[in-house]
Amino acid sequence: MKRVCWPYYDPDFDSLPERIHGPACRVTIDNESLEDCTVVKIDSVNKQGLLLEVVQVLTDMNLTISKSYVSSDAGWFMDVFHLKDELGSKITDQRIINCIQQAIVANRDTTLKAKARNSLESHPGRLKAIEMTGKDRPGLLSEISAALADLHCNIVEAHSWSHNARLACVAYISDQSMETPIDDLRLHAIEDHLTTVLRANTTWDDNANQQEVKPAGILLEKLGTMTNVERRLHQLMLSVRDFDGPSRAVIVNSITTGSDSDDEERKKASVSIESCNEKGYSIATIQCKDRRKLMFDTVCTLTDMQYVIFHASIDSRGGCAYQEYFIRHMDGCTLNTESEKERVIKCLEAAIERRVCEGVRLELCAYNRVGLLSDITRVLRENGLAVLRADTETHGEKAVNAFYVRDISGNNVDMNFIKSMKREMGAIDLAVKDVTTVIRPTSSERSKFSIGYMLKSQIERFSHNFIAI
Template sequence: MYQFVFSLETTLHGCRDYGFHGLTALELTGTDRVGLLSEVFAVLADLQCNVVESKVWTHNGRIASLIYVKDCNSGSPIEDSQKIDRIKARLRNVLKGANDIRSAKMTVSMAVTHTERRLHQMMFADRDYERKPILKCSADSPLVTVYDWEERAYSAVNVQCKDRTKLLFDIVCTLTDMQYVVFHATINTEGDRAYLEFYIRHMDGTPISSEPERQRVIQCLRAAVERRASEGVRLELCTTDRQGLLADVTRTFRENALNVTRAEISTTSDMTQNIFYVTDAIGNPADPKIIEAVRQKIGMSDLKVKELPLIYHEKAEREEQAVGVGGAVFSLGSLVRRNLYNLGLIKEQC
């Protein structure tokens, strides 16, 4: 049995990350699978919904997405109840896949929300922190410990992980959503590592009081750090916007067995700038040859590789040593460098 949650709301005011003026917001959570995003965007294109902005996170086999749309014909937010019902029914079928639905929710409201804060809340409500990952996990998992500071009646939370943008935001949002108050904190970075310690209490002034609660805090903070982790090859699509563009691009990913682990969709005037992080179907780094084939299909000048996982560069260094075969000597490292050069990630082949 699998669970998904679908909700829809119309935003009238706001700015980037706080909702978008004159757009309808779709909230989706469910079981992640290869090609799911392609099916979602295909449904929206078929229903004449233009995707203006969107953010997609995946974690532990779950997906959460906020998609801001408008009607393709009128350019207005979607408020017609019959069309809303059609969107709900079609996306429900996509999200449930071949599995039964345990429960579903849909709301229509005028609320304005911070996009990334809302994504954390959606995944927290979906209890992604309790689920076992379906895709292969990164070896660089955050280390979280919780201990008592009895003299001051605080609970101390220590987080050690790779440093990145918005790390503090993600942790504090989660502590706040769990109804904890942060009284003091120390934050240090060394190289690419971050060391954060928070002294917290419940809203009623009491510290963490049980081992199950302690373990839940550890699970939730690990999830908060991991949700925004940039797994996979970073692809950037910058091109003229058109009806069905996202459906076409994500269908190409699906046809080449690429899984989208995170996505950011942004449209300004008639131009769209999208970021996709992709892996293979089980979470391993995508084959550079497949990435190259996808770029050729979508457009070499439109879809560019901006970031490769560290494993690609480590492989190039390991294979730098020349290998002799049948009296001929060649460098495997040079072959890897050639792939990196073709993908536009190094200046010259050397």
């Protein structure tokens, strides 16, 4: 019998025109190829900032990016993400898988917005957003919240970062009555008062123009997700040049060697810029301790510095992260001068370091009221604790507060010191999480000192406002 041979038929041939001319974005989710993670592949028409938008969507859904490959030459964006859920496993919930596809294709699904920012949605039209930047000092957040309480303003939500003696804060405020919004005239008075607070003890040599408060009402509609708020905090920190802090290695965490007699080894972030002249790229290479939102922080910084990421390789294994970005200026030029390379290195180091807080995380939940944040931060300040980072949100009648604190002298906080505080606070529910690995020993005199007793006595007058988390 004569053998009949048919020409080879490529099953992807029919989809080739669609891949070239449309749809604008295609998302493929593979949950079978790998045992420990879910693979998400994205093909899309490219545009500046698209990578950041995709990373923001995945980060907002509390997904961890363990590996990624990016290519965006010739006007087409192709990306592969290896994703894990909050428990470090592959994504098995079909609803989450559907949300990933819908959110990326629709460029941020509206239902995700409402879910992520329900504390703002509950007060439509009544909130004013303000931004604050300045030179940080111990107790500054307490002074800011006290000033707002004196001005009869309710802090519905606030997010604050402190890094290299700089402070950036985005706050959403309303009138204490919650019946009427704050008008523009009163808002200007609030801005002037807060500016005075920020500039206290600031000399002209401290670059006073970095101490400012400005309205951000337009941001209220744009800041749809937590990563948008954090992106704005990155931008604010960049504007006050927090990367110009003391020259030192970026320490993102401590790891032990497994033996009590071994010295502690610090995993330091290493950032370098090299030139790839034959391809016309500058290559930014990052090696550091892996953590959540690391890719978001680095991609956000490069994008906001007006660099285009053409190719990227992200890998995380054994608790370490390796990132490589092939970048150019938006005008197509590479980083040619040593001063520019040094600036990019410093900015990436700062982006890695801002979110890392060596200290203790305190979580408190309370019935919301005017002056609550002021009372809490004042107690922390009066007992020698400096707030490195703060996140406070309102959910219905409850205010959820999270603070990263350290000893005001710069030493690590003794956990026994904090645990005694927790025990003696009695009915006040306080969740404590140590985010450092090594606690420096304290003197015997300090170990006998009871911070819990002092905190309890000062919080008693408003302790009935606290509820269980």
